[in-house]
Amino acid sequence: MRIVVMKIRLARLTATALWVTAVGAGLGGCSNSGASTVPQVVAAAYPFTFVAEQVGRDFIEVRNLTSPGVEPHDVELPPQQLADLSDADLIIVEGGFQPAVDDGLEQIAPTGEVIDVAEIVTLQNAVSNTDTLDPHIWLDPQRMAVVTEVVADRVASLTPEHVGEIRANARRLIEALEQLDAAYTTGLAxxxxxxxxxxxxxxxxxxxxxxxxxxxxxxxxxxxxxxxxxxxxxxxxxxxxxxxxxxxxxxxxxxxxxxxxxxxxxxxxxxxxxxxxxxxxxxxxxxxxxxxxxxxxxxxxxxx
Ligand SMILES: [Zn+2]
Missing domain, CATH: 3.40.50.1980 (Nitrogenase molybdenum iron protein domain)
Incomplete structure (x- = not known):
C-alpha cells in the first residue's frame, strides 16, 4: 500500500516537475497541493464544485476552475489552473461543455482520476440546435443525483477512513435533490x-x-x-x-x-x-x- 502511494506521489512530483519545466520556473511553485494533507479535487464549474463540497465537506479540498462572476462556457485556464489540474487527485469535468477545460486536460494528461459527467448521465440534444448535445445537465435534479453517487464513490476511495461520513453526506444531498425534484413536479403541474x-x-x-x-x-x-x-x-x-x-x-x-x-x-x-x-x-x-x-x-x- 505504502509503495503504491509513494509511486503515485512520485508520479505526481514528476508530472509537476515536467509542467514547471514546460511553463517556466515559478508557476508550478504556487501550487499548495504538496503542503495539503487532504485529497485535492478540481471541479470545472460551480454545479460540480457544489456536489464535491457537499459530499466531501472537510475531508477534501475543492477548487473551481471557473472563478465567481465568469461565464463557464468561455472559461480560459491560466497556467496555475493547469497546474492544479495536473496535481489534482480527482477532477470533475463535463466533456463538451467548456472547450478550454477539454483542451487543458489533453495538454497535461492528469495523474488523478477524471470523472467526465458527460459519460455518467444521459445527455439529450439541445432544443435550439438538435445537432448538438446539451451540457446543462445540472438543471435536472435527477441527473444531479446520479452525479452525486459517482462523485461520492470516488471521494470515498480517496478518503477510505471517512467512507461512512462521505456516504451519509451523499445520502443527505440525494434526499435534498429528491425533495427538489418533487417540488418541481408538483409546483409546475x-x-x-x-x-x-x-x-x-x-x-x-x-x-x-x-x-x-x-x-x-x-x-x-x-x-x-x-x-x-x-x-x-x-x-x-x-x-x-x-x-x-x-x-x-x-x-x-x-x-x-x-x-x-x-x-x-x-x-x-x-x-x-x-x-x-x-x-x-x-x-x-x-x-x-x-x-x-x-x-x-x-x-x-x-x-x-
Ligand atoms: Zn450554458
Whole structure:
C-alpha cells in the first residue's frame, strides 16, 4: 500500500516537475497541493464544485476552475489552473461543455482520476440546435443525483477512513435533490402556460423533465445574439402564447431580452442557469437557487 502511494506521489512530483519545466520556473511553485494533507479535487464549474463540497465537506479540498462572476462556457485556464489540474487527485469535468477545460486536460494528461459527467448521465440534444448535445445537465435534479453517487464513490476511495461520513453526506444531498425534484413536479403541474423564454438555452433538461417548452433568446452559447428575424420570431411567440416574463440571467448581458420585453410588454426577471455564483449570489447554493428558479417559473407561467 505504502509503495503504491509513494509511486503515485512520485508520479505526481514528476508530472509537476515536467509542467514547471514546460511553463517556466515559478508557476508550478504556487501550487499548495504538496503542503495539503487532504485529497485535492478540481471541479470545472460551480454545479460540480457544489456536489464535491457537499459530499466531501472537510475531508477534501475543492477548487473551481471557473472563478465567481465568469461565464463557464468561455472559461480560459491560466497556467496555475493547469497546474492544479495536473496535481489534482480527482477532477470533475463535463466533456463538451467548456472547450478550454477539454483542451487543458489533453495538454497535461492528469495523474488523478477524471470523472467526465458527460459519460455518467444521459445527455439529450439541445432544443435550439438538435445537432448538438446539451451540457446543462445540472438543471435536472435527477441527473444531479446520479452525479452525486459517482462523485461520492470516488471521494470515498480517496478518503477510505471517512467512507461512512462521505456516504451519509451523499445520502443527505440525494434526499435534498429528491425533495427538489418533487417540488418541481408538483409546483409546475398545473400552470396557465407551459412556454417560458430564457436568455440562453440552459434549461432544456429542466423543460423536458417538467413538461415545459423553452424558447431561448441566444441558443446554447450565451454570447450569441439572435438575428433580427429570430428576435421577431421570439417576440411573436411571446405575444401568441401570452408569455408574461422574459428571463435573463446573472452572467450574461440582458440587452436583447430587455428589447423583446419592451416590444411585447412582458416583464424581465432572473432565471439563474446556476453555471456560477456572482457577488450577489455568493451566499446562495445550487439548492436555494433552484428553489428561487421554481418560484420564478411558477409566477411567470401562472402555476397554481
Ligand atoms: Zn450554458
Amino acid at each position: 398545473e400552470c396557465a402556460r407551459r412556454t417560458f423564454v430564457t436568455s440562453h438555452a440552459a434549461f432544456g433538461y429542466l423543460a423536458s423533465r417538467y413538461n415545459l417548452e423553452m424558447v431561448s433568446v441566444s441558443g446554447l452559447d450565451p454570447t450569441l445574439e439572435p438575428s433580427p428575424a429570430e428576435q421577431a420570431a421570439i417576440a411573436d411567440t411571446v405575444t401568441r402564447e401570452g408569455v408574461t416574463t422574459i428571463f435573463t440571467e446573472t452572467l450574461v448581458s440582458p440587452a436583447v431580452a430587455e428589447t423583446i420585453a419592451d416590444e411585447t410588454g412582458a416583464r424581465v426577471r432572473t432565471l439563474d442557469p446556476i453555471e456560477g455564483l456572482t457577488e450577489e449570489s455568493s451566499d446562495e447554493t445550487y439548492l436555494t437557487l433552484m428553489r428561487d428558479n421554481l418560484a420564478a417559473l411558477r409566477e411567470a407561467n401562472g402555476c397554481s
